[in-house]
Amino acid sequence: MADPRKRYHHGDLRAALLASAESKLSREGAHTLSLRELAREVGVSHGAPREHFQNKQALLDALAEAGFDRLGQELEATMAGDEGSFTERLTVFAQTYVRFASRQPALLELMFASLHRPGADPSLREANDRAFAAPIALIASARANGEIVDDDPDRVAMAVLATLQGLAWLANSGIVGDRPIDTVVAVTIEMLTRGLKPTPS
Amino acid sequence: MADPRKRYHHGDLRAALLASAESKLSREGAHTLSLRELAREVGVSHGAPREHFQNKQALLDALAEAGFDRLGQELEATMAGDEGSFTERLTVFAQTYVRFASRQPALLELMFASLHRPGADPSLREANDRAFAAPIALIASARANGEIVDDDPDRVAMAVLATLQGLAWLANSGIVGDRPIDTVVAVTIEMLTRGLKPTPS
DNA sequence: TCTAGAATCTTGTCAATGTCTGGATCGAGG
């Protein structure tokens, strides 16, 4: 009974399955993930996972939600405090996000796939909102301060979001090559904010 | 024998499979695509597709390559000619691309999934290069003319590419809401190029 | 402490799928 894999009751099968799934997810794609294989690796029968995840999709959703939680934690950690200009803080946000994206490409893909799937679990959208609370607050305050053009309320956020998502995609596409990704991110954000600033004219 | 589905030799099974696959792809995701189901729909036995596609992945690759070809054609069509400023022409490019992306989200996803898969068919990368020949030429000429900052050769292209990909993602994520996507694209590109122009000091 | 009842896990089963194999059928060139 020292080895939980031998006991009839695993003890923490749900967490073990998620851990094993995430490990495999980071090594291979999401489509190679098999419930039965996960069960084997954890040392449990093929029917056991059903007690914790009704579906395969339910497991993937749980994986995605955990991903949003961790992303949110990292964003909160690096964006804590008020120091720095808007551009600097936005760069920190972008770099944190892109680092997360390039560290766990498959997870990020799974996260948004689950999020955008029709009929997705509402808790996923909530997790997404929680994760991006800090950067959204940053943009809102910058708009309030007049640091960026006061256009359509969401237009700026959307442009930033689009650029950011594009950078994350770029980091995973191999196009960046051997360039330091942080530099690419910083340059792009700098260019973007230059366009966001009110024209001095 | 009037009905090709009744003849022993289908006549154009490869094309029929691709057409059926693309139809299903646009209606549902890529993960619900089944070789056997495609074979049934075309009226052929489950082993027949193997004569034209060694793998399921091979079929998906062919689908992706066809997607790149069509995207390239659309880009070439809308970007033909030399009229307009750099910003205008870039906007046309972005709008064409994003329209394609929102018209066929699943296809675009499949295209890049196939492209970035390790050990992908080199012909896919070639198809990708062909598709983006026009916009790449546009950026190159703009750089040569001094219309945009002459920084790291590829840095500008990467920033544009990232933003564009982000816009495409945005269009498919439902975040845009009921805003006209073309307007969002135009505004973002305008903001970006404002940051790309040489600073008037 | 004893004992229902819930929670958890096992085993068996089913339909569906991707892939492989051997054989049948068709079509074009000699």
Next chain:
DNA sequence: CCTCGATCCAGACATTGACAAGATTCTAGA
């Protein structure tokens, strides 16, 4: 006409996700 390659069929196999019924363990209440 006949052969040979291209094309398609029919059968088989392992794997997978899902479901159901039963075994085992845990827990809460008497």
